[in-house]
Amino acid sequence: MIGNQKGPGTVVGANVKLQGTLRDTADIVVHGQVDGEVVSEQNVTVAETGVIKGPVTAAIISLSGTVRGAATAREKLEIMPSGKLHGSLVTKNLIIHSGAAFNGKSTMEGAESADKKQEAAKDNAAKGKDEIFEDLADS
């Protein structure tokens, strides 16, 4: 799907069965069934009646329905109480509400590099102290 123009986005109604790839630069809302990939540059909302069998990629994913596939959210992934995710997820910011179901591998983007930065800062701080003690010893 080509979505170069600014517009209301894409809505898959509850009585729709769609096969293939759904792409939009704007929001995508799924109330029906999608067999295939869903890609948005903005938000993907899977409503309570929505089912996606395939990967989902967006800036923000809000899941009240079911996704069987990998979910990649650049900014945030939120699984609502009725939401079910069967597949891996990659995101910066993860919210799983009580009652939600998640079966898969979770990767928090940015978590590893944040840890490394903290360790590097600690190392630098430790090196700084050693140098001070050496200077004091020399003097």
Added chain:
Amino acid sequence: MYYYIFEQNFAGSGRRLQQKIKDLIAQAGITGETVLPSPARSLEEITSLGIEKGYSTIIAVGSDIHANKVASAVVNISRPPEQKVVFGVIPTDAKESYLGQLAGVKDLAEAIDALRLRKLAELSVGQVEPNRYFISPVEIIFDQTSPVQISTADFEAVLGSTQITITKDLFLISQDANYVGSRLARVWFWFLGRQRNNLSQTLLHHDRFLLATQQPAAIFLGKELIAKTPATVRRARKALHFIVSRDRVKEGLTMRRN
């Protein structure tokens, strides 16, 4: 320079309105040739005649149905690439007119002033293949919920619908007036006391749709039947140089002076 194609219903009692419009055109200093379709000459023929004569500005005077027909003829008629033809409208019911809104005009005076100032926008139009173009949305209406198959280069969808509307920018809107959803969903929303949105509303957009139904379904532009399913509807980008009002800025249109 200006070629005015009046709608056929200007004959008879519409002559007073026709004269009023001609007077306003003369006052604005944009007189030209005025023609009316007749049984002897169809709209497409007289549009073609105007372009052959070298008129660079074709103006449809009348309803949206009439303006859509003229616009379709303008897009269809083959001509050398260097011969630029510009399309404009004088909608006789500007408040209700979709093309009037597109042009940014609310009444006859504003429409004629827009023609005088001649600000152009490159307008994308819809096309029902092979050769019927449209600016106003087209519709398919079913008596009862009917399955519709929608195919594009990226996906295929099957849905139940009572009405499908397709805009000139190829936004397809489908709704099913009979959809009530699953029993569980109905009970759930009733229990929560929440207003339920019409979950059967579907909005898709692409550059090309192939529509298929179990029985051939009529595609209407206003009240005019223009095609039947199965049909391919596509977007013809920037197919028309369209005269708009000076203040009109519309998303998706490329505005330039002329």
